[in-house]
Amino acid sequence: MQLFSTFENHIFLEIAIANLEKIGIKKEDIYAVPLDNRKESRKLFDTLHRSDGLSLIDIAMPLATASAVVTASIGFELKWGPIYWGLIGAIGGFVVGLVIRLFLVFVNNRETDRLKGKQSEVILIVECDETKSQIVEKILWEHLALGLAKVIK
Known part of the structure; x- marks a missing residue:
């Protein structure tokens, strides 16, 4: 089973990885992938196929x-x-x-309007047995995961 979770790049991610290793998940089964967040600004005018929700004529x-x-x-x-x-x-x-x-x-x-709230910076992929999946999921949620998904092989 694989568990995918997203985190901010924060100390809680490191603590979560350390706790996963404590319960018996090997280092080879934990993958942390940093994301490249968008740096370019949005376009001022919308096109037929893309709209950012910003209206210039609402006032x-x-x-x-x-x-x-x-x-x-x-x-x-x-x-x-x-x-x-x-x-x-x-x-x-x-x-x-x-x-x-x-x-x-x-x-x-x-730039601040682009992503409101918290933004994902790291994807954490954990491979484990189905018996440990509940414990792994609990650890990830306790350490402030922004989102979580399970994939059963």
Whole structure:
């Protein structure tokens, strides 16, 4: 049986490996594989096949609608009329909302938004008998494994 678990690169990983060796798991049956975490930043614009969930127009569209309504109602008293002033307000509100959103995206450190919470840095693979699998699983969970999977051969 193989147990796959993910850990942060932390002292608890070393303690878990030491405890696994204490219960009789040989060093040859314990594999620790470090992961390369993404270093490149996300793309600003989404494509048809990839989306990161970040919308650039989520502020711009409501602001364009509100600006269009306000300027159209004011436009009844102005020379160009409500239609032109409503369109001017909609375009102006959209541009202001887009500038606000772009400012928030560029000011906000996008590296911290990429992976929220804890991130896996090491995969630990343990080969053991089915009789020891419960003990190994308990040791891995006690030492703050982020995830665990069992594969029966």
